[in-house]
Amino acid sequence: MGTIYDLAKKTGFSITTVSKALNNYKDVNEKTRAKILKAAAEMDYLPNAHAQSLSTKKSWAIGVMFSEANEVGMKHPFFNGIIESFRHATEEQGYDLMFASRNLRNRDMSYLEHFKHRAVDGIVVICSDRMDEQVQELMQSDIPIVVVDMDSADCSVVYSDNIAGARLAVNHLYELGHRKIAHIAGDRTIDAGATRIKGYELAMQALDLPIEPGYLINAGFFSVEEGKQAMEKLLQLEAPPTAVFVAGDQMAIGAIEAVHEHGLRVPEDISIIGYDDIDMIKYITPKLTTIRQDTDEIGEAAAELLIEQMTAKERLTERRVIPVKLIERLSCAPVKK
Amino acid sequence: MGTIYDLAKKTGFSITTVSKALNNYKDVNEKTRAKILKAAAEMDYLPNAHAQSLSTKKSWAIGVMFSEANEVGMKHPFFNGIIESFRHATEEQGYDLMFASRNLRNRDMSYLEHFKHRAVDGIVVICSDRMDEQVQELMQSDIPIVVVDMDSADCSVVYSDNIAGARLAVNHLYELGHRKIAHIAGDRTIDAGATRIKGYELAMQALDLPIEPGYLINAGFFSVEEGKQAMEKLLQLEAPPTAVFVAGDQMAIGAIEAVHEHGLRVPEDISIIGYDDIDMIKYITPKLTTIRQDTDEIGEAAAELLIEQMTAKERLTERRVIPVKLIERLSCAPVKK
DNA sequence: CAAGTTACCGAAAGCGCTTTCGGGAAGAGG
DNA sequence: CCTCTTCCCGAAAGCGCTTTCGGTAACTTG
Incomplete structure (x- = not known):
């Protein structure tokens, strides 16, 4: 490939001028720039990024x-x-x-x-x-x-906007007539988990809906398995919810599995709404209603x-x-x- | 952060010695190495990767x-x-x-x-x-x-091992009694597509099964949509296959959709086996049988x-x-x- | 104690590039 | 014709590091 020095030797100009030509400095004649560019192309010259970074302090x-x-x-x-x-x-x-x-x-x-x-x-x-x-x-x-x-x-x-997202979800369920709405949540140490919980609470409050004991359940770190376990607990409640807002699509998938394993149907027996809108949920059964994040x-x-x-x-x-x-x-x- | 020069000044040694100490050369006394390492830690010294690469010709x-x-x-x-x-x-x-x-x-x-x-x-x-x-x-x-x-x-x-994978798939279907086995293939310009076709052909041949016209169908670049379209063509055949080996899981998902939309069931009416074993197929209905690639x-x-x-x-x-x-x-x- | 080793350290060149600054040549102005 | 600009170009220093090579001091050995 050669270095800028080779280019200089080949064209007869100094490395300074070569460097300037390559970097579009204005104090180099158009003709000499053309010559240099041509020579550079001929010898497949490419500047060394490390050398550049070293002297410019910019690494791109x-x-x-x-x-x-x-x-x-x-x-x-x-x-x-x-x-x-x-x-x-x-x-x-x-x-x-x-x-x-x-x-x-x-x-x-x-x-x-x-x-x-x-x-x-x-x-x-x-x-x-x-x-x-x-x-x-x-x-x-x-x-x-x-x-x-x-x-x-x-x-x-x-x-x-997780607050708005949670509200969207809860309101949607509300409009479908649901009043017993639970939330399978992500862990509070994760921002997304915490704010969706907050959003859920605010939305419920705004609708004057109480959050029954056990309805807000931590499912940890958004995995299918954790979602499934959380749903199972929900189903064992005295008065299980009729709808669940799940803080992540993967967890929602697990939740659906749990529902099915209990011999119940989604959405006939229980409605589930997820969060994220990852690709795959279009292909599961039933296709998941969700809150889309615009990645x-x-x-x-x-x-x-x-x-x-x-x-x-x-x-x-x-x-x-x-x-x-x-x-x-x-x-x-x-x-x- | 400072440079190696600062470190040298601080410790009183030359930059040569400092460099050597940092790079575990053997010709530097343990005590001076210790001093240098200590000083380096104190001033949060970190070598500049660009400078290193420039002089060593190795960028890691x-x-x-x-x-x-x-x-x-x-x-x-x-x-x-x-x-x-x-x-x-x-x-x-x-x-x-x-x-x-x-x-x-x-x-x-x-x-x-x-x-x-x-x-x-x-x-x-x-x-x-x-x-x-x-x-x-x-x-x-x-x-x-x-x-x-x-x-x-x-x-x-x-x-x-795509040849073996295709054989595994075809043989599995064969053992289930299927004889009319089609293949929804990836494009031949893709290596994986081409070899799975090859494997399909070899497997069919080994089993003395003819490949009916229309049974080998190109579905392009492994997307859900293309798989769906391919399956639709298969279903329109005079004598549709009873089983399909699909060259990729995403395409298989599409294929299943097509089957469902035609009012048929998987696997009761038609068996489908995919390829890849991507995560999501455990959660679709029915859970997809597939050939797992060990990523x-x-x-x-x-x-x-x-x-x-x-x-x-x-x-x-x-x-x-x-x-x-x-x-x-x-x-x-x-x-x- | 002289000669030969061994252990440790540093001067300096080099990696490939950028950029400041100064200088020469050519053109403009009086 | 002389001075002042303007236009181009290059010398040289510097970016932060590695590595060769040589040198001094200390240590062996007989």
Whole structure:
């Protein structure tokens, strides 16, 4: 490939001039620029990114940190959707994504350390346990950062309007005539879990509906299995709910399984509404009614906030709340008389 | 954070000695190493990766290229599983993953160019159209590379045993009494599509079963929608099959939808077996019988082959074929008499 | 005690690029 | 014809690190 020095030798100009020609400085004659560009193409010259970063202090790389809370890594469809759209948006601006580990050669180090080592221009953290020390450390640092699916006053954040989403869900069930509405919740240590609980409580209150004992049930970390277990407990109640708002689609799938195993039907015997609108729920039986989170929009917003910070070179703490939408499918029906 | 120079000044040693202490050279006294390490910890010193790469010619980064054939990007569960396990395996060795775009600032460039620019140590390409020029270019290059889900004599590859997988599927249906077995196939330009077709043909032949006209149907690029359309064509045949081997789970989901929409039942009226064993198929109705690809194993094998090449510093062209497994669920049943 | 090892440390060059700053040539103005 | 701009170009320093090679001090050995 050759270096800029080879290019200089080949064209007869100095490396300074070559560098300037390549970087569109204005103090280089159009003809010499043309010559240099031509020569560069001929010898397949490509600038070395490390050398560039070293001298410009800009790496054009964005570090991404996934929460590994429930070991899902990049497998979770919701986060995948976000990261995919985030990637598209940042790519357009010339940034590459770097997935760093906590492991530098044999030494282990924190994510922050690793990102500093790599000298990334910015960091995106996708969905996280707000108590995670690693995340806290990142938010505390002075590297531009945007956090997704979690609120914080310390840095730019973007997340879905979970309060509105919960209200949408509860109201939908209410309009179908349901009054005994339970909530299978995500853990409160997760922002999404906590705010959906809050939204549920507010919505119930606004409708003057009491929350029966046992109706608000923690199902942990959004897995199918946990959703199933939670539903089973609900079904064992003296007066089981006629409708359940579930804080995540995967949990909702588990809930439906539990209902079926009890010989009951969804939605005839019990209505279920999920949250997220992941792809697969269109294909389960019954097709799941849910609250759609706009992953494209979230990813783009995150990219926007981060790029803004990186170019402004100053710490911003903007908060972007992305609207959600009720998607009606077949898992909710009017309450049985 | 400071540089190695600051560390030198602080400890009173030369930067040479500091560097050596940090890199475990043996010609530095244990006591001075201890001092230096202590000072490094105190001032939160972290080596700059760009500077290191520049002088060592090693970046500890692996470039990953996703096929974007059907625009799924990182959303496809099968590839996600692979990349996730690949990540774990390479992470342990100290490598980070870099998702590069084809876009360098405003100039657009090929993946190969981008990876050269970034000076990655190796490349992994996940699943691809074998005709893709970009992929060809990568395989032709002299950067260590491993290709997943596709065969080639030009570089190291790892893929599932699709021939055996297809045979497993067809034999399973045969044993249930089916003789009219169709195949909803992936496109032949995709390696996985082509070899599963091959496997289907071989298996049918071995069982002395003819492939009726129309029974081998191309459903393109593995989407739900294409699978559905293919199934509809199958159902319109004079003598529709009693069982269908579908080359991918998503297509199988579509196929099931089509069957249901025709007022028929799976597996009572028609048996369906998929391929992949993605998570969601455990939750659809009926739970899908399928051929499981071991994504963990594939990812690890890919990591192993790549790391081997990177450390050996020579081009290897090993081929690793990962075994598959029949997972029996509820979408296949004995043929109706 | 002289000569030969061994252990430890540092000067300096180099990795490939950017950017400041100064200088020469050509053109403009009086 | 002389001075002042403007336009191009290049020398050199610097980004933060690694590694070769040589040198000094301390330690053996006979």
